Amino acid sequence: MTPTHVDQIRRNHSPLTNGTWVLVADGEKALLCENIGDADHPLLEVRREDHQENPPNRDQGAHKPGRFNDGPSVHRSAVEDTDWHRLAQDRFAQDLSEMLYKRAHRHRFERLIIVAAPRILGELRGQIHKEVASRVIAELPMTLTNHPLDEVATRISARLTEDTSPPDG
Template sequence: MTFLTQGTWVLVADSEKALFLENTTDAQNPNLKVRRKDEQENPSDREQSANRPGRFNDGPSVHRSAVDDTDWHQLAKERFASDLADRLYKMAHKGEFERLVLVAAPEVLGELRKNLHKEVADCVVGEVAKNLTNHETSKIEDMVKQALENA
């Protein structure tokens, strides 16, 4: 099956960055052009936390246990996938793409799948569970083409 036909969009994402690419040529020699770049500023959890972890009494004894603090860094990563799904929904409604390939780290791909609206899910023609956000576009073209051919 041919996945990367002309006009197919490719979303390359991790938990903090997303590249929206469009194939301007055919499937044999894909030429992905950047249409949009999104990046989330997500400092480490230590920088986002305001307090030390809390503690509570275990009952009548003098023993006290620590309570885990909220991991704000992890929450922001999970929220990014949800925000991406919403962005894709808006783009689909504007008619910006009809075919979409999702390329993301496995955990991000899972979060994306959970959050995709039906209109976007119906446009998905392929998935690649790899983190390619830090690669050059030419490398992404080759790796996505190869992964989809072997799927």
């Protein structure tokens, strides 16, 4: 008999149960995976992989920062240059939120764990649709996009069980 989600969580305290989807993202790479294992032995399988070419800001800006006069005096002030690298990361987070909405709307997943670099996690929080947000069971501010999938699963499980384990005593 296959254990239910509730049985798995009671035994192991990890919400990374069978069928749970995991988004692992930073500002340039994202993996959307499904746990085809169970809470005790998670096995992540990639369902979608996205990459974005995002060179450093110095390679994207074409001009020196602008300057303007401070009125009738001879003083001039610099204008902050656009952070093209950050804008590209924000656009990538927006694209991820749209992709998650489309999949949630088509009932592709019921449970989602988001593991993302802290700033990208914040961007995603502000952009995901309520239909996706209602399926998010955990958020972890971690950058794991360049780790092997078995290590990603292990780190997620460890972090989630440390957050939910009963206090010692």
